[in-house]
Amino acid sequence: MTPHSVAELASVVAAGLQVDQTSLAPDSRAVTGATLRAQDVRPGDLFAALPGARAHGADFAEQAAASGAVALLSDEEGVRRARAAGIDLPAMVHPDPRSAIGPVSARIYGNPSSALRVLGVTGTSGKTTTCYLLDGGLRAAGVSTGLVGTVETRVAGERLPSAFTTPEAPDLQALFAVMVERGVGHVAMEVSSHALSLGRVGGTEFAVGAFTNLSQDHLDFHLDLEDYFAAKAKLFDGRSRREVVCVDGDWGSRLITPDTITVSTTPGVDASWTVRDARALPTGEQTFVAVGPDGVRLELLIRLPGPFNIANALVAVACLHEDGIPADAIAAGLASVDVPGRMERVVEGQPFVAMVDYSHKPGAVAAVLDAARAQAEGRVLVVLGCGGERDTGKRPAMGSEAARRADLVVVTDDNPRSEDPTSIRSEMLAGALAVPSAQRGEIVEIGDRRAAITEAVSRARPGDILVVAGKGHETGQQVGDLMLPFSDRDVLAEAIRDRETEEKR
CATH class of the missing domain: 3.40.1390.10 (MurE/MurF, N-terminal domain)
Incomplete structure (x- = not known):
């Protein structure tokens, strides 16, 4: 130094x-x-x-x-x-x-982001998926990459755990400096509203800033949705040299300037990048054509189901194109990506589809279950809880969204933290049971998350889709001051294997 x-x-x-x-x-x-x-x-x-x-x-x-x-x-x-x-x-x-620690830290560590191409992604949902898709396209182009986000941090292929979606400013600038030392050229980075509000990305130069969407979340931190949006909008206050914005919702439209690269998957919307010929495959993969500026057309395949993942992919395509990544590398990179805990399939030879997903807000739950419904030959089942010490207003909304979309909703615990888990579940149940009985699926309450997953697996039939939602990639469950080992993927796989063993007896 x-x-x-x-x-x-x-x-x-x-x-x-x-x-x-x-x-x-x-x-x-x-x-x-x-x-x-x-x-x-x-x-x-x-x-x-x-x-x-x-x-x-x-x-x-x-x-x-x-x-x-x-x-x-x-x-x-x-x-x-x-x-x-x-x-x-x-x-x-x-x-x-x-507000000062970011720029000061950047100077201490040699302004490392100026030697990198940082591609920052903000939004309520899709940040992680979009960053993994960006990383896939960059690596396919032969670039040494860094990744900063919720699931993990990666430096030139070395994986590190992530404590925050976006690290505190001194840690972030030091991380960037290490990336520069190790020859990293590009960084795909999740930029949370907390990071923008708390100055964690102060002093960071963004080659591209991208916006995916906005829906209710983090209202335990932000005053209201306007305050939440204002935090997200800081990524587009001039700190990003190029800006890519999804305009499928009203919030994105408010970020448009004459130089904004716009993205839309909605038919008829005038945007820089649009989608043609989207098709969902029985494997859970999707194909579509991305149509961009100056007649650019990319035929793409992604391994992720759901229309929202086409939107995430299109945001990634627009960012990569702006960054000069060749079309063939974009296509190859996106086709290679699986995202931990995001519509991630668990396959143990069972006759139904089982997956885990990080959806832990009303809009995300609705989108995931809608995607499951569109592909399900049979019923849709979901195991869902809400975290403690977080935005309480979304609990009944999540219960309601799940009840309207799933044939079976198993309400369970997530990370209760210091709260009474029974109270959290009751708030979810209130929202679920407020849905008229003719419009909702069966509602079951099982507090123990392992038992809830086991029960859902026991009820799954051939052709059904079972979604275990809320924790995604996480490997622990926080109860009080204890972090107990718990992986939805591992517990789901174990429950499926136990069912298969039992059926063979």
């Missing part, structure tokens, strides 16, 4: 920022890293002491200094607390230090 003085870093976000040098000159200590967490401080780090809902980061400044922090970034209250604790490190003072 190239050392940076505090004065130099302060110049990156000069607006509203002051340097409090106390007994030390601001240039006297060289900064070679950054972190928000005192327990992660290494010698030479800038410690960003941010105000929080439960504590102020400056309360841990003494720990950070003892671990080798050489400078602070905080608000006036944070610096006051640090000084009161006897911490005399040079400090950058900003009224909103979260």
Whole structure:
């Protein structure tokens, strides 16, 4: 790392920022890293002491200094607390230090995103799938890639677990710097509304920014849908050199400028990229023709079912085309992609289709079950729960959407966290049972998720489609303070095998 003085870093976000040098000159200590967490401080780090809902980061400044922090970034209250604790490190003072930590971290780590082609995707649903499709197209073109998202982080083929959809700013910039060191050229990256609201992508240069859709989610964090949309819209405030927007919904239409590359799967809509001849195959795959600017036509196959995945694929196609990826690489790359926990099939020789999906919001549940209904020769069955300590307003809506679309709904636990799981299920059941009886499927409540999956498998018939929804790729279930091992894929596969064994007896 190239050392940076505090004065130099302060110049990156000069607006509203002051340097409090106390007994030390601001240039006297060289900064070679950054972190928000005192327990992660290494010698030479800038410690960003941010105000929080439960504590102020400056309360841990003494720990950070003892671990080798050489400078602070905080608000006036944070610096006051640090000084009161006897911490005399040079400090950058900003009224909103979260807005400053991204650009400062980018400078510390050498502005790595300027040496990468970062393709950022935001939206309520489809971010993960679109990023995997982008990564497939890039790799098919022979590019060394990075991937940042909900399921995993990848650096030139090396897989790492993901703690957040989008990492905190210092971690993200350090990750980008590692990618540059390892020869990565392009990065497909999920950009969450939290990341945009909390400054996690500050200092990041996006070659392409893309929008998939917007529906109710994260209203435990955002004031309302308008506030949620405003967060998503920040990706299109000029930080992305090119912008790709799906205009199948009203929200996307509000992002259009004269230079926007638009995408639509709706017949008759005027967009830069449209779809022709979409066809669902019995295998769960789909074929379609993507029609783009200047007469571009790409014949494509994707392994993912559902009209919404055609929309995701078309967004990926538009982004890749804007980034200069050849048509043959786009087609080959998209055809090679399976997405963990997204309409992911579990095959154990059973006479019905079984899949797991990460759908955990009303719109996503509706879309997944509609896709299952379109392909099912028999009935549609779903196992579904809602997470605790999250947007409570979507619980009855998810119950309602499932009840209207599935022949059997097994209401179960997801990640209850500190909430009473019985109360969560009751809110879902209220929404499900509010659907008139003639318009809803059978509703069953089984709190234990393993037992719920086993029950659904026992009821599945040849030609049915069973969807275990909500947790997707996750490998744990959070109950209280405990993270218990639990994989929907593994439990579903085990239940199918046990059924097959039982039937052979």
